[in-house]
Amino acid sequence: MNKMNIKKGDLVQVISGKDRGPAGSPTQGKVMRAMPAERKVVVEGVGMVKKSVKPNGANQQGGIVQQEAAIDASNVMLVCPSCGKATRVGHAKDDEGKTVRVCKKCGAKF
Numbered sequence: 457m458n459k460m461n462i463k464k465g466d467l468v469q470v471i472s473g474k475d476r477g478p479a480g481s482p483t484q485g486k487v488m489r490a491m492p493a494e495r496k497v498v499v500e501g502v503g504m505v506k507k508s509v510k511p512n513g514a515n516q517q518g519g520i521v522q523q524e525a526a527i528d529a530s531n532v533m534l535v536c537p538s539c540g541k542a543t544r545v546g547h548a549k550d551d552e553g554k555t556v557r558v559c560k561k562c563g564a565k566f
């Protein structure tokens with residue numbers, strides 16, 4: 457299985473309508489959490505679900521909060537920071553021999 461190419465802080469495009477959440481939800485968002493072991497990501501504002509919470513220090517009342525659900529990493533595509541398109545990525549070595557990701561559309565390394 458391929459290694460997950462998505463890291464925290466990446467901008468991604470959600471390609472599965474089911475994971476996007478309610479109509480009108482954004483199709484792009486920033487990765488808040490990457491979980492390579494489960495191959496899941498949490499994307500800001502995407503796939504909002506209602507969750508009931510118990511009262512605690514920060515929220516005395518408890519109740520229902522909206523929270524991003526983890527979605528399958530295969531349902532998102534990385535948005536290239538250089539050309540701004542959702543793209544597949546390859547890997548290459550940069551000048552220092554470090555592995556970097558390469559945009560398959562414009563060839564930018566990041």
Ligand SMILES: [Zn+2]
Binds near residue numbers: 543561563
């Ligand atoms: Zn690109």
